[in-house]
Amino acid sequence: MANHNEAAxxxxxxxxxxxPVVHSITNYVVMNSTANVLLAMGASPIMAHAREELDDxxxxxxxxxxxxxxxxxxxIDSMSYASRxxxxxxxxxxxxxxxxxxxxxxxETACRLIEESxxxxxxxxxxxxxxxxxxxxxxxxxxSIHTTDQASQAAQTLAGCLGTCIAITGERDFITDGTxxxxxxxxxxxxxxxxxxxxxxxxxxGAFLAVEKDPVIASAAALAFFGRAGEQAAxxxxxxxxxxxxxxxxxYTITPEDLATRARITES
Amino acid sequence: MANHNEAAxxxxxxxxxxxPVVHSITNYVVMNSTANVLLAMGASPIMAHAREELDDxxxxxxxxxxxxxxxxxxxIDSMSYASRxxxxxxxxxxxxxxxxxxxxxxxETACRLIEESxxxxxxxxxxxxxxxxxxxxxxxxxxSIHTTDQASQAAQTLAGCLGTCIAITGERDFITDGTxxxxxxxxxxxxxxxxxxxxxxxxxxGAFLAVEKDPVIASAAALAFFGRAGEQAAxxxxxxxxxxxxxxxxxYTITPEDLATRARITES
Amino acid sequence: MANHNEAAxxxxxxxxxxxPVVHSITNYVVMNSTANVLLAMGASPIMAHAREELDDxxxxxxxxxxxxxxxxxxxIDSMSYASRxxxxxxxxxxxxxxxxxxxxxxxETACRLIEESxxxxxxxxxxxxxxxxxxxxxxxxxxSIHTTDQASQAAQTLAGCLGTCIAITGERDFITDGTxxxxxxxxxxxxxxxxxxxxxxxxxxGAFLAVEKDPVIASAAALAFFGRAGEQAAxxxxxxxxxxxxxxxxxYTITPEDLATRARITES
Numbered sequence: 001m002a003n004h005n006e007a008a009x010x011x012x013x014x015x016x017x018x019x020p021v022v023h024s025i026t027n028y029v030v031m032n033s034t035a036n037v038l039l040a041m042g043a044s045p046i047m048a049h050a051r052e053e054l055d056d057x058x059x060x061x062x063x064x065x066x067x068x069x070x071x072x073x074x075x076i077d078s079m080s081y082a083s084r085x086x087x088x089x090x091x092x093x094x095x096x097x098x099x100x101x102x103x104x105x106x107x108e109t110a111c112r113l114i115e116e117s118x119x120x121x122x123x124x125x126x127x128x129x130x131x132x133x134x135x136x137x138x139x140x141x142x143x144s145i146h147t148t149d150q151a152s153q154a155a156q157t158l159a160g161c162l163g164t165c166i167a168i169t170g171e172r173d174f175i176t177d178g179t180x181x182x183x184x185x186x187x188x189x190x191x192x193x194x195x196x197x198x199x200x201x202x203x204x205x206g207a208f209l210a211v212e213k214d215p216v217i218a219s220a221a222a223l224a225f226f227g228r229a230g231e232q233a234a235x236x237x238x239x240x241x242x243x244x245x246x247x248x249x250x251x252y253t254i255t256p257e258d259l260a261t262r263a264r265i266t267e268s
Numbered sequence: 269m270a271n272h273n274e275a276a277x278x279x280x281x282x283x284x285x286x287x288p289v290v291h292s293i294t295n296y297v298v299m300n301s302t303a304n305v306l307l308a309m310g311a312s313p314i315m316a317h318a319r320e321e322l323d324d325x326x327x328x329x330x331x332x333x334x335x336x337x338x339x340x341x342x343x344i345d346s347m348s349y350a351s352r353x354x355x356x357x358x359x360x361x362x363x364x365x366x367x368x369x370x371x372x373x374x375x376e377t378a379c380r381l382i383e384e385s386x387x388x389x390x391x392x393x394x395x396x397x398x399x400x401x402x403x404x405x406x407x408x409x410x411x412s413i414h415t416t417d418q419a420s421q422a423a424q425t426l427a428g429c430l431g432t433c434i435a436i437t438g439e440r441d442f443i444t445d446g447t448x449x450x451x452x453x454x455x456x457x458x459x460x461x462x463x464x465x466x467x468x469x470x471x472x473x474g475a476f477l478a479v480e481k482d483p484v485i486a487s488a489a490a491l492a493f494f495g496r497a498g499e500q501a502a503x504x505x506x507x508x509x510x511x512x513x514x515x516x517x518x519x520y521t522i523t524p525e526d527l528a529t530r531a532r533i534t535e536s
Numbered sequence: 537m538a539n540h541n542e543a544a545x546x547x548x549x550x551x552x553x554x555x556p557v558v559h560s561i562t563n564y565v566v567m568n569s570t571a572n573v574l575l576a577m578g579a580s581p582i583m584a585h586a587r588e589e590l591d592d593x594x595x596x597x598x599x600x601x602x603x604x605x606x607x608x609x610x611x612i613d614s615m616s617y618a619s620r621x622x623x624x625x626x627x628x629x630x631x632x633x634x635x636x637x638x639x640x641x642x643x644e645t646a647c648r649l650i651e652e653s654x655x656x657x658x659x660x661x662x663x664x665x666x667x668x669x670x671x672x673x674x675x676x677x678x679x680s681i682h683t684t685d686q687a688s689q690a691a692q693t694l695a696g697c698l699g700t701c702i703a704i705t706g707e708r709d710f711i712t713d714g715t716x717x718x719x720x721x722x723x724x725x726x727x728x729x730x731x732x733x734x735x736x737x738x739x740x741x742g743a744f745l746a747v748e749k750d751p752v753i754a755s756a757a758a759l760a761f762f763g764r765a766g767e768q769a770a771x772x773x774x775x776x777x778x779x780x781x782x783x784x785x786x787x788y789t790i791t792p793e794d795l796a797t798r799a800r801i802t803e804s
Contacts, residue, residue: 035463056371103592241784248509324639516777
């Protein structure tokens with residue numbers, strides 16, 4: 001439907017005009033790159049993990065993003081606390097279960113965070129999402145060994161049971177709340193050769209949730225925007241180093257009209 | 269005055285010829301980018317936060333930079349200890365009070381560090397500097413919601429009371445020790461769309477303090493140099509990804525003569 | 537000998553076809569850049585430091601890389617544990633003793649890790665390697681103040697005594713197990729103006745060790761590959777920012793045939 005693509009453009013304009021503060025408790029690997037993603041697109045990143053300042057930080061933030069890519073006991077406690085106070089305060093929370101399925105600590109932490117305070121959106125690759133479903137699933141590391149198609153049914157069931165929105169990213173992106181599902185066809189294979197592109201997708205969803213309450217619509221718009229940036233960045237690009245800088249450029253230069261025209265969101 | 273601009277060029281030449289070691293205890297988000305800034309300009313970065321090695325590290329370092337962007341109890345203790353031994357050893361310390369005013373933990377930590385061992389220079393955006401003055405001031409996150417003009421009077425009073433040098437960066441940079449004040453007009457708006465550019469300004473001040481004892485002169489020269497790199501990087505640049513790489517290139521290629529010619533430091 | 541250069545090309549092809557998982561416990565400064573290096577070249581990075589998940593992580597990994605660039609007590613324990621279980625499990629371990637010689641904590645930690653579970657390869661700059669030899673040696677920070685030639689004899693003796701492989705990187709790279717030694721002449725001076733290029737060399741050695749058991753051959757091939765990427769990236773490049781992105785591009789685009797032709801590995 002054209003509606004979803006037009007909505008994506010409008011939401012991008014809203015992010016740019018409201019400049020939402022997105023708080024992340026995330027892994028060390030992607031802190032710099034995801035902060036740059038948020039700034040480039042017109043949002044305002046803040047990173048903080050000390051228990052002592054989480055009340056103040058969540059109070060300032062429009063959205064909270066939790067990413068379990070490099071865990072430790074203290075950080076898990078902070079993730080748990082920030083999620084809970086954000087949900088109590090009515091603020092959207094996005095969970096990125098990096099490496100869930102690869103280690104017991106990661107799978108258990110993801111499940112604990114989901115049980116304690118249901119995230120608004122869970123964004124993972126196919127293997128990570130499969131690892132959260134009752135059927136389970138193993139993975140080899142932080143990179144997916146499953147396709148979106150292999151995980152979409154499980155995502156639909158899980159989203160329905162939990163009452164949340166799940167976004168699988170991959171060659172095709174799939175977003176579902178159990179009853180409604182959208183697919184996003186934007187993107188480029190070079191995104192797989194840069195670290196933290198999944199994490200980048202997650203924080204962009206966070207920024208869009210600040211301006212759109214429907215998590216399925218917000219997530220699809222965010223993923224179309226990021227995928228479109230990848231497409232544009234790949235033109236005449238020799239490799240992943242130059243590519244990532246051009247992704248940041250594209251997040252800055254893509255207009256709402258560009259996005260409305262080029263987004264490829266479909267019902268599925 | 270032309271003098272300050274010529275001095276900036278000379279100080280850059282001294283940094284390049286002496287290759288000073290700048291020790292940072294800084295936030296996770298900018299560790300990579302500020303290390304690259306120091307290397308590109310001709311200084312030598314070292315990051316270390318373990319209490320057990322701070323005596324050895326500070327002993328090697330020419331300058332110590334403390335940046336409170338991602339705090340935790342242990343790191344605050346290390347920041348406090350490193351500042352104290354640096355000052356006792358007669359070495360310059362630069363404090364970057366990232367997000368002071370946004371959370372009580374950050375404001376209190378910045379104030380504690382200032383009280384325990386007065387930094388040689390405090391570099392922040394307008395909101396951060398306002399948060400340190402008795403009048404106080406709130407901010408929305410880590411990005412400033414005030415202009416340099418709104419904070420310059422408070423900075424002048426605070427610097428005079430404390431007996432230190434305060435540098436406000438923004439559209440216009442303002443450096444003061446309470447009696448003398450300089451302004452720097454170099455810079456480019458794209459610097460606001462990249463994370464850690466304030467933190468980058470801070471470490472560059474750190475490198476210049478290794479070769480110039482007067483903190484007002486050193487800070488103005490450093491900010492003119494960084495601002496000039498931003499101006500040069502912005503030429504024909506599509507967005508913040510490409511821009512930042514060109515900033516690093518410019519920090520490497522700008523000559524002392526370029527800087528002496530293009531710096532725009534004025535008394536104010 | 538042409539053999540070593542041809543072998544380098546073949547090993548690169550094997551890395552690309554097997555996509556080995558390289559686990560790093562490394563410093564905060566280079567986590568993002570070394571993850572990008574591994575992805576660009578066709579390996580799969582994973583970072584994890586929590587004691588609770590190291591068994592699972594090392595089990596998944598083909599190689600473990602330990603880098604002591606930003607230490608703390610808890611991280612040292614994790615490094616120690618991961619090294620030991622990797623060696624028990626028959627997996628290669630690469631140690632990067634960043635800043636050994638600059639502080640007692642770093643020198644002692646490097647020595648402790650070597651004693652507890654001998655690494656397959658120790659990769660450092662000349663000053664770091666000298667600091668590990670009985671004669672000792674001081675260094676000024678994390679950048680070398682010695683040349684490869686000044687450290688090659690000590691490396692040969694140390695490698696022979698320990699029964700391991702030592703790789704010194706610098707203007708010329710030198711790899712030795714005490715009896716056999718290889719030199720690599722690939723590389724470019726701009727690599728010294730980017731942070732974490734030594735750490736990048738270390739993870740590339742880690743990836744090559746996943747496909748080649750002989751650590752001297754694997755290390756020489758890895759360093760020729762990385763050096764070649766530096767040479768290619770330096771062509772028409774204005775400075776270190778642009779240069780590093782082109783290094784990542786080159787790690788992605790250099791073919792096995794290119795490497796076999798351009799590698800400059802010699803016996804020494």
